[in-house]
Amino acid sequence: MQSALAELETTYFTLQSQIGPLLAACQTQAQRDALTTQYVAARSAYWSCVNKAFHDDDPAVIALTTQLDAANDQLKKAVQELGNIKTTIDNITQVVTIGASLAAKVIAV
Amino acid sequence: MTNFPIAIPRAWRRTIAASVLLSCLFFAGGCKTSDDAAAAATQLTATAKSLTDYYSALDTILAETDQLNEVQVVLYEIPYDTPTKAMIADTRAEIQKREALAKGLTDLAQSFAKLTGSTASTDASASAAKLETEVESLKPIKFKMSSEEQNGMKIAIGLVVTAIQEHKEREAARGISQFATALDGFFAKEALDYESIGKDYAVISSSLAKSLLQNGQTDPSGYFKVTLDPYGLIPEVTDTKLRGKLEKLAEGQVDQKAQALQDSQKSATDDMEKSLKQMSDRIKLVADDKPMEVRIPPVTLANVEKWASEFSTLIP
Numbered sequence: 001m002q003s004a005l006a007e008l009e010t011t012y013f014t015l016q017s018q019i020g021p022l023l024a025a026c027q028t029q030a031q032r033d034a035l036t037t038q039y040v041a042a043r044s045a046y047w048s049c050v051n052k053a054f055h056d057d058d059p060a061v062i063a064l065t066t067q068l069d070a071a072n073d074q075l076k077k078a079v080q081e082l083g084n085i086k087t088t089i090d091n092i093t094q095v096v097t098i099g100a101s102l103a104a105k106v107i108a109v
Numbered sequence: 110m111t112n113f114p115i116a117i118p119r120a121w122r123r124t125i126a127a128s129v130l131l132s133c134l135f136f137a138g139g140c141k142t143s144d145d146a147a148a149a150a151t152q153l154t155a156t157a158k159s160l161t162d163y164y165s166a167l168d169t170i171l172a173e174t175d176q177l178n179e180v181q182v183v184l185y186e187i188p189y190d191t192p193t194k195a196m197i198a199d200t201r202a203e204i205q206k207r208e209a210l211a212k213g214l215t216d217l218a219q220s221f222a223k224l225t226g227s228t229a230s231t232d233a234s235a236s237a238a239k240l241e242t243e244v245e246s247l248k249p250i251k252f253k254m255s256s257e258e259q260n261g262m263k264i265a266i267g268l269v270v271t272a273i274q275e276h277k278e279r280e281a282a283r284g285i286s287q288f289a290t291a292l293d294g295f296f297a298k299e300a301l302d303y304e305s306i307g308k309d310y311a312v313i314s315s316s317l318a319k320s321l322l323q324n325g326q327t328d329p330s331g332y333f334k335v336t337l338d339p340y341g342l343i344p345e346v347t348d349t350k351l352r353g354k355l356e357k358l359a360e361g362q363v364d365q366k367a368q369a370l371q372d373s374q375k376s377a378t379d380d381m382e383k384s385l386k387q388m389s390d391r392i393k394l395v396a397d398d399k400p401m402e403v404r405i406p407p408v409t410l411a412n413v414e415k416w417a418s419e420f421s422t423l424i425p
Contacts, residue, residue, distance in 0.1 A: 009305055013312045020320040023185055036187045046309070047196040050302055051203075 004106050005049050007068040011075065011099045012046040015039050015092065018079045025085045034089050038096045045096070045103035052107050064102040071095040145401040146278045149392050150222035153285065155406035156388045157215035160296075162417035163381050164208035167303060169420040170310045171201040177313045184320060200306070214292065217285065283396035286389060293385035300378050307374035315367035322356050322363070329355035370419075377416035380409035 015022070019039060026032045071094060078091040175197050178189045321327050330344035332355050337344050346352050384407035394401045 003301070005301060005305060009308065013308065016309075016312050017316050019181075019185060019187070019316060020323065032186075036185070039187055040190055040193070044190065044193050044196075047193050047200070050305060051196045051200050 004065050004102055007065050007072060008042075008046045008049050008099050008103060010072045011068065011095050012042040014072070014076055014079055015042050018082075021082060022079065022085075022088070025082055025088075027085065031085060031089060035092065038089070038092045041100055042096045045099045048103045049106050064098065064105055068095070068098045068102055071098050145395050146282060147222060148404050149282065149388075149395045149401060150218050152406040153218035153289070153388055153392065154215055154222065155410060156384050157211055157218050159384065159410045159413045159417070160211040160292075160381060161208055161215060162421075163377065163413055164204055164211055166417040166420040167204045167306060168201060168208060170307055171197060171204060174306070174310050174313065175201075177310070177317060180317055181313075184317060210292075214288070217288075279396060279398060282392050286392040286396045289385065289389035289392055293382070293389050296385055297382050300382060304371075304375055304378055308371050311367040311370040315363050318363045319360050322359055325352075325356075327356070327359070329359050332358070373416045373419070377413045380412045383407065383409045384413065 015038070022035055023032060026035060075091055075095045078088045082088060175194065178194070178197070181187045182189050318327075322329075328346075329352060330346040333344035333346070346355065387407045387409075391401050391403065
């Protein structure tokens with residue numbers, strides 16, 4: 001299993017490396033706004049964790065890290081294929097939400 | 110000329126011979142420790158300098174990352190939120206504290222080197238006074254380490270100061286060894302964070318570079334400089350098809366460079382960790398009065414310096 005930092009890194013870096021094509025695929029301003037909101041949340045979760053000490057041994061952190069690991073696999077696939085942008089943004093939202101919970105847990109431990 | 114041999118009783122001769130032999134052994138032994146201690150001090154100075162440069166490079170990377178996030182606002186209209194900006198600034202402040210700590214270690218190593226090379230007690234007193242000031246300056250630093258580790262480091266520095274004041278190089282070496290071991294453990298614990306900071310820089314800068322390339326916002330004609338420079342000609346690519354080809358080529362180069370940045374930092378981090386471990390082991394030999402065979406600084410430091418120098422020309 002990857003560490004909490006590695007998982008948050010994957011979410012944020014996957015979005016970061018593809019942000020140009022993702023924004024270009026957006027058809028409405030609402031989609032662009034939703035995407036940038038998720039990007040900002042992913043970046044914030046990542047920096048929260050870089051800025052704090054890690055406690056990967058906490059059971060709640062381990063459970064969330066495993067969940068985020070599986071979600072990250074789906075995210076990579078969705079961003080690579082870039083099919084329906086609405087589905088992709090939904091996918092991103094789901095992954096970033098888990099990431100934000102993980103970051104909050106790591107900071108709280 | 111007549112010789113007048115001095116008659117010395119056999120027992121006296123034996124006593125004198127034994128004394129001379131003992132004195133030789135004593136001085137030889139003393140010189141050996143001093144030699145090893147001086148070599149260890151020089152090597153420690155080089156290692157601490159590389160550690161300072163490593164942290165200085167990380168500081169530059171963080172400053173660049175902050176600017177890259179600002180560029181994203183202009184290029185993609187992605188807001189650079191105040192909390193994230195503050196977290197990056199705070200991380201930078203933490204890295205600067207580590208850089209100050211590494212500088213403190215460099216000074217400490219230099220004081221130790223002076224102690225091993227001098228016989229005058231005034232030199233040792235001056236070194237000790239300087240070290241005490243350094244210890245004081247290190248106190249307010251808030252490390253991301255357990256209080257046990259932090260106390261261990263403080264006790265070690267205190268031990269070094271006392272030992273230098275009393276001109277006891279082996280005791281000073283023991284203190285430095287304790288300090289270096291704690292620092293090595295601390296560095297190893299944070300190594301993944303350091304690498305992650307570098308990865309973020311590589312990912313965000315390459316993503317922005319490729320976006321500018323794909324949107325035709327760069328001049329790729331520089332690629333032909335090598336062809337035209339010898340003849341004093343300046344490249345100017347106007348053909349759209351050729352520009353497209355060059356942009357594709359440049360995209361590949363951006364990807365390669367981004368990967369190389371991550372690989373070189375990983376390698377430098379591993380080498381820094383190895384060097385700190387080697388130094389800690391070598392100083393322990395001096396502290397334990399065992400011979401220190403290696404006379405050159407850890408070879409892995411060259412790789413750290415090479416990586417750090419890549420970031421010395423960027424913005425401070």
